[in-house]
Amino acid sequence: GAVVSQHPSWVICKSGTSVKIECRSLDFQATTMFWYRQFPKQSLMLMATSNEGSKATYEQGVEKDKFLINHASLTLSTLTVTSAHPEDSSFYICSASPTSGYSTDTQYFGPGTRLTVL
Amino acid sequence: GQQLNQSPQSMFIQEGEDVSMNCTSSSIFNTWLWYKQEPGEGPVLLIALYKAGELTSNGRLTAQFGITRKDSFLNISASIPSDVGIYFCAGHNTNAGKSTFGDGTTLTVKP
Numbered sequence: 375g376a377v378v379s380q381h382p383s384w385v386i387c388k389s390g391t392s393v394k395i396e397c398r399s400l401d402f403q404a405t406t407m408f409w410y411r412q413f414p415k416q417s418l419m420l421m422a423t424s425n426e427g428s429k430a431t432y433e434q435g436v437e438k439d440k441f442l443i444n445h446a447s448l449t450l451s452t453l454t455v456t457s458a459h460p461e462d463s464s465f466y467i468c469s470a471s472p473t474s475g476y477s478t479d480t481q482y483f484g485p486g487t488r489l490t491v492l
Numbered sequence: 493g494q495q496l497n498q499s500p501q502s503m504f505i506q507e508g509e510d511v512s513m514n515c516t517s518s519s520i521f522n523t524w525l526w527y528k529q530e531p532g533e534g535p536v537l538l539i540a541l542y543k544a545g546e547l548t549s550n551g552r553l554t555a556q557f558g559i560t561r562k563d564s565f566l567n568i569s570a571s572i573p574s575d576v577g578i579y580f581c582a583g584h585n586t587n588a589g590k591s592t593f594g595d596g597t598t599l600t601v602k603p
Binding site: 376378380406408415416417418420423465467469477479480481482483484485486488 | 522523525527532533534535536537540542580582584586589590591593594595596598
């Protein structure tokens with residue numbers, strides 16, 4: 375149980391284009407999903423908290439117009455990197471917290487998406 | 493914001509040895525979580541702790557939620573090569589609605 379998928383698993387794009395990453399909770403509903411960015415050999419950096427049906431809450435220093443988040447249903451959140459540049463290249467990971475039950479404080483992670491911007 | 497101190501930063505051990513790592517914070521958390529991440533993958537939940545003083549095992553892994561709610565440790569007994577990876581602790585604050593992650597402990601196991 376508690377499986378989270380991400381698509382695509384990797385993407386290469388040209389500078390200036392936009393890339394959309396999907397995060398799905400496959401066997402549970404998630405009111406809250408989180409988006410992280412991870413650089414090599416570093417910890418997870420929280421970018422934003424995504425709440426179903428409302429605007430995402432962005433961490434300080436994260437440009438909300440650059441990283442568009444949509445959480446349209448209880449099982450799907452999307453992150454769109456707009457006008458991507460090489461410095462946006464990174465490993466993006468989403469996580470989801472179950473809506474109900476004992477483990478609502480627990481985050482289950484997706485497998486990550488490797489973005490490379492040329 | 494809340495910060496976690498995770499130690500050690502890295503460990504190099506021989507197969508069969510036991511491992512211990514811990515996280516401490518100046519703030520109280522409602523939940524402590526331990527994850528393992530392998531290269532190119534997302535973190536995988538190992539153990540979740542929900543009550544102060546709770547001691548939970550998952551196979552060769554044992555973790556405890558500190559009685560002060562400001563710390564947690566993870567032990568791995570009789571390590572094997574597939575234990576290699578980065579282990580992250582995370583403290584969850586229900587009021588804040590998000591978790592704070594430690595910087596990770598990189599474990600290397602020599603056969």
